[in-house]
Amino acid sequence: MAVTKIRKVSSTTLLVLTVVSVLIFVLFFAGGAEVDAKGNKDYAFTGILLYWTYFLFLVTIVATICFALRNIVSAFQTNSRRAMLSIGSLVAFVVLLGITYAIGDGEPIKGLNEASQSYNTSGWLKVTDMWLYSIYILFVATIGAAIWGGVSKRLLSK
Incomplete structure (x- = not known):
C-alpha cells in the first residue's frame, strides 16, 4: 500500500512539474518578443523562465541533500x-x-x-x-x- 502511494505521489509530482515546465517553455517562445537597439530578440517572459529554472534547481539541491543525509543516518544504524x-x-x-x-x-x-x-x-x-x-x-x-x-x-x- 505504501509503495503504491509513494509511486502515485511521485508520478503526480513529475507530471505537474513537467506540465508547468512545458507551459512556461511555450509561454517563453510564444509570448512575444521585441527587438532591442542592437538587433537582438528580447523575450517578454524571460524572467518567468529563469525563476522557474532557479526553483527547479533549488528543489533538486534540497531533495538531494535531504535524501543523502537520510541515507547516511540510516547507514550508520545498519553499516x-x-x-x-x-x-x-x-x-x-x-x-x-x-x-x-x-x-x-x-x-x-x-x-x-x-x-x-x-x-x-x-x-x-x-x-x-x-x-x-x-x-x-x-x-x-x-x-x-x-x-x-x-x-x-x-x-x-x-
Missing part, C-alpha cells in the same frame, strides 16, 4: 563502515574543490566588454577555474573507474 565511506567521499569532494580553487588563476582578463567586468574579479575567476578543473578531474576519474572496473572484472573472472 557504519559504509556510512564512513560516504562521509569520506563527501570530504574528498570538498577537498578537491578547495585544492582546485587554490590553484585557480585570479588575474583579471583584459579586453572584456563593460557588461562582463562585474564578473572579471579574482574571486569569480578562481571559482570558474575551480569548477572547470573539478570537472576535468572527475571526468578522468570516471573514465579511469570504468576502465578499472572492466579490467578488474576480467582479471577476477579467470
Whole structure:
C-alpha cells in the first residue's frame, strides 16, 4: 500500500512539474518578443523562465541533500563502515574543490566588454577555474573507474 502511494505521489509530482515546465517553455517562445537597439530578440517572459529554472534547481539541491543525509543516518544504524565511506567521499569532494580553487588563476582578463567586468574579479575567476578543473578531474576519474572496473572484472573472472 505504501509503495503504491509513494509511486502515485511521485508520478503526480513529475507530471505537474513537467506540465508547468512545458507551459512556461511555450509561454517563453510564444509570448512575444521585441527587438532591442542592437538587433537582438528580447523575450517578454524571460524572467518567468529563469525563476522557474532557479526553483527547479533549488528543489533538486534540497531533495538531494535531504535524501543523502537520510541515507547516511540510516547507514550508520545498519553499516557504519559504509556510512564512513560516504562521509569520506563527501570530504574528498570538498577537498578537491578547495585544492582546485587554490590553484585557480585570479588575474583579471583584459579586453572584456563593460557588461562582463562585474564578473572579471579574482574571486569569480578562481571559482570558474575551480569548477572547470573539478570537472576535468572527475571526468578522468570516471573514465579511469570504468576502465578499472572492466579490467578488474576480467582479471577476477579467470
